Amino acid sequence: MFSCSVEKEITEVLHKCMEDKPITKTDCLLLLESEDTHSILRSARLTRDRFKPGLITYSPKVFINLINLCRDTCSYCTYKKMPTDRDLSMLSREQALLIAQKGKMAGCTEALIVTGERPETRYLEAREWLQSLGHSSIIDYIRDVSELILQKTGLLPHTNAGSLTKKEMSSLKDTNVSLGVMLESASDRLVRKGMPHEMAPSKNPKVRIKTIQSAGELRIPMTTGLLVGLGETPEELIDSLFLLRNIQNKFGHLQEVIMQNFSPKADTAMAMFDRPSHSYFVKCVALARLVLNDMNIQVPPNLNPGCLGDFLDAGINDWGGISPVTIDHVNPEYCWPDLENLERITTQKAGDLRARLPIYPEFLDESLGFVSERLKPFIDSLVDESGLVKEYSKN
Numbered sequence: 001m002f003s004c005s006v007e008k009e010i011t012e013v014l015h016k017c018m019e020d021k022p023i024t025k026t027d028c029l030l031l032l033e034s035e036d037t038h039s040i041l042r043s044a045r046l047t048r049d050r051f052k053p054g055l056i057t058y059s060p061k062v063f064i065n066l067i068n069l070c071r072d073t074c075s076y077c078t079y080k081k082m083p084t085d086r087d088l089s090m091l092s093r094e095q096a097l098l099i100a101q102k103g104k105m106a107g108c109t110e111a112l113i114v115t116g117e118r119p120e121t122r123y124l125e126a127r128e129w130l131q132s133l134g135h136s137s138i139i140d141y142i143r144d145v146s147e148l149i150l151q152k153t154g155l156l157p158h159t160n161a162g163s164l165t166k167k168e169m170s171s172l173k174d175t176n177v178s179l180g181v182m183l184e185s186a187s188d189r190l191v192r193k194g195m196p197h198e199m200a201p202s203k204n205p206k207v208r209i210k211t212i213q214s215a216g217e218l219r220i221p222m223t224t225g226l227l228v229g230l231g232e233t234p235e236e237l238i239d240s241l242f243l244l245r246n247i248q249n250k251f252g253h254l255q256e257v258i259m260q261n262f263s264p265k266a267d268t269a270m271a272m273f274d275r276p277s278h279s280y281f282v283k284c285v286a287l288a289r290l291v292l293n294d295m296n297i298q299v300p301p302n303l304n305p306g307c308l309g310d311f312l313d314a315g316i317n318d319w320g321g322i323s324p325v326t327i328d329h330v331n332p333e334y335c336w337p338d339l340e341n342l343e344r345i346t347t348q349k350a351g352d353l354r355a356r357l358p359i360y361p362e363f364l365d366e367s368l369g370f371v372s373e374r375l376k377p378f379i380d381s382l383v384d385e386s387g388l389v390k391e392y393s394k395n
Contacts, residue, residue: 361387
């Protein structure tokens with residue numbers, strides 16, 4: 001139990017949040033350690049409703065698993081495959097286009113292109129595959145596939161290919177409306193020996209932060225996020241949130257922050273690790289809202305079936321990409337939620353559920369410089385006056 005003085009401190013912190021006064025890292029740690037989850041969630045929900053009132057969004061997408069060879073080895077990942085695996089994915093242009101066309105027919109507007117981290121630097125098979133397609137790097141091939149999908153379907157590409165250089169991101173800006181890279185954690189402790197990212201050089205926070213900042217310099221809308229429960233301390237989680245807040249204050253290009261809970265997977269080094277408790281994770285989500293206040297915050301709904309309303313109570317305003325066509329290739333054991341049920345829960349808890357593009361409405365203002373001129377006609381054909389998807393049927 002907390003003393004009266006500590007309870008008073010917690011109340012004062014929550015009052016600061018309601019008055020739009022910045023909270024400190026010490027304040028955040030106090031909230032994470034608090035047992036008064038109800039008051040914290042209420043403050044987060046009110047903060048969300050102040051900045052993002054009456055509307056919860058999601059992106060109707062297809063998941064194009066271009067190649068799942070990866071130079072990194074993370075202790076919790078089953079996405080990465082080996083060249084001899086039966087479920088190895090190395091898609092041709094025609095195969096990628098077919099997936100996009102199916103998505104178009106199902107009402108999708110996003111083509112999520114995902115690859116392993118620089119597979120050609122580690123695997124001869126990846127280099128030979130790229131050469132057979134007329135390319136020397138995965139980034140060149142992503143640009144090729146993105147252009148094909150744009151021209152043939154009008155779906156808007158959003159690429160997540162790990163850590164990229166500024167030059168690589170610049171080459172994708174006129175075919176991708178946005179890019180994504182998970183920070184996961186700002187703690188460099190997690191790359192040390194025996195830790196989850198020991199064998200994943202691209203997960204070094206310095207590398208990820210450089211990618212995120214370079215995207216800001218290029219005026220590319222960026223989706224990022226944290227993976228909660230990898231072994232980070234509460235202090236490290238808070239440091240990660242403040243880092244993202246500071247980057248956003250400088251560049252203004254972080255269109256979405258994903259709060260994702262670690263979920264142990266069979267046949268991985270972390271298979272026996274516990275996932276974060278639901279109560280702790282919900283408080284982490286609420287804390288993200290209180291620190292990031294006006295930013296778009298998402299929790300993946302397929303990873304948390306049965307408790308979706310709790311995250312609306314914790315202040316999220318987005319459910320991320322949901323596909324009527326393809327599985328979640330990163331988390332194939334988790335099915336996408338039923339849209340009718342998701343809409344029912346969302347309406348009861350927070351407001352209308354609306355489809356968005358892989359670029360948020362507030363980033364469509366031409367004066368901000370986030371949209372490549374050649375992508376504007378593709379975007380305009382898909383949105384209404386609010387910048388959300390028009391005439392989209394969830395049935």
